[in-house]
Amino acid sequence: MSRVETKQYTESALADMVKNFLVQFKDKSGAFSYVEQIDQMMPKNSKFIIIDYNDLVLSYSEIESRFNENPDEILNAFSRAIKEILQERFPKYAEKIKDEIRARVGNYPVQRSLRQINAEIIGKMTCVSGMVVRASEVKPLAKELTYVCPDHHVTQIFLLKGMSVNVPVKCSNPKCAHRDLEMKPETSKFIDFQILRLQELPEELPPGQLPHYVDITIKQDLVDNSRPGDRIILTGIVRIEQESIVGVSRQSSGLYRLRIDGNNIEFLGGRGIKSSRRTEREEETALMSS
Ligand SMILES: [Zn+2]
Ligand SMILES: [Zn+2]
Structure with missing residues (x-):
């Protein structure tokens, strides 16, 4: 078009x-x-x-x-x-x-194999099937951070996109020169955050090749939804994240890694048949009516 x-x-x-x-x-x-x-x-x-x-x-x-x-x-x-x-x-x-x-x-229809997840589709939504092989601990991800200076002025920082927060170097009050700000967890906002590692399904693996994997960031309600061993269809948006290299600070590193920002997880019943996709909601209903 x-x-x-x-x-x-x-x-x-x-x-x-x-x-x-x-x-x-x-x-x-x-x-x-x-x-x-x-x-x-x-x-x-x-x-x-x-x-x-x-x-x-x-x-x-x-x-x-x-x-x-x-x-x-x-x-x-x-x-x-x-x-x-x-x-x-x-x-x-x-x-x-x-x-x-x-x-x-x-039921997002654009499906790619794990090997097709690359820099050409940054910012695009895709489905990818795989097996969860690792799930990190659940961590609090900052959405809004509140800092307080010794004069009790409040400085607020919002996490807009991605994962990094710019820690304020100075009190936001224009008349105040304090630089020693303390973060206040009680008045800050955090959401649950977890990283899953998704690995190519054995049956999708080209003969003689080692399986590829991609890390998925999941938040809020998707956290603790799937466990290692689960075969899933992940729907998410492909993003990049700056990676630190030894001797180079993270901010000036030119190396990035691909991440999928998870939007939905569907569980594979059969072998990747569309109709076998089920959401938790449907599973709940199925359980209730059985
Ligand atoms: Zn201040
Ligand atoms: Zn001050």
Whole structure:
């Protein structure tokens, strides 16, 4: 599709479009399935809903090219739209979780093998199947850090993208020259963070080759969702992260490593058949009805 054909949406127009989708979409049984998911957030103490990609492109086919170009933008629009709908229905809960609301994308159709994850697809969303071979401990990742100077002025730092935080060198109060700032964990905000290592499935391994692997960063609700030995389809956005080299500081290193920023985890039942993809939600339902 050429540039000219691609409709341009402003950030708020995109949020309106995904909001209309969430409010208006009816599943085969006639239920407003996304409104129902949003209504279940507070009772379940959950901060996410799962969007079936097929539902989305069925309603708004033009969103497909946008998803290819800029998945972050769509996911941000979803966070914003879910927050707005939640605010109308459960204002207190919406306020409490407003910065953590997110959409997981199920059945995303773009699938790559682990060997096809490379620098050409940085910023793109992809699915990759593999076996979890390692899971790090769960660590708190800073989202907002509060620092206090000896005069009790507060300096706040926000983690925008990626993993690094620029530690403030000086108090943010313009009349204050203090440089000895203390971080206050009690008033800072952290989210759960974990790194998974995903390795090529034995049956996808070219003969005579050692398996490749890629590290996945997962946050919030995805943490502790899968364990070593699990065969999963990971959906996420390919990113790069600066890597330190011996003798060179991290900031000036020219070496990067690829990471996938995990958005959703689906478990492989059979051998990579699309219909075998299941989300936890479906598993729960299956358990309840069995
Ligand atoms: Zn100060
Ligand atoms: Zn001072």
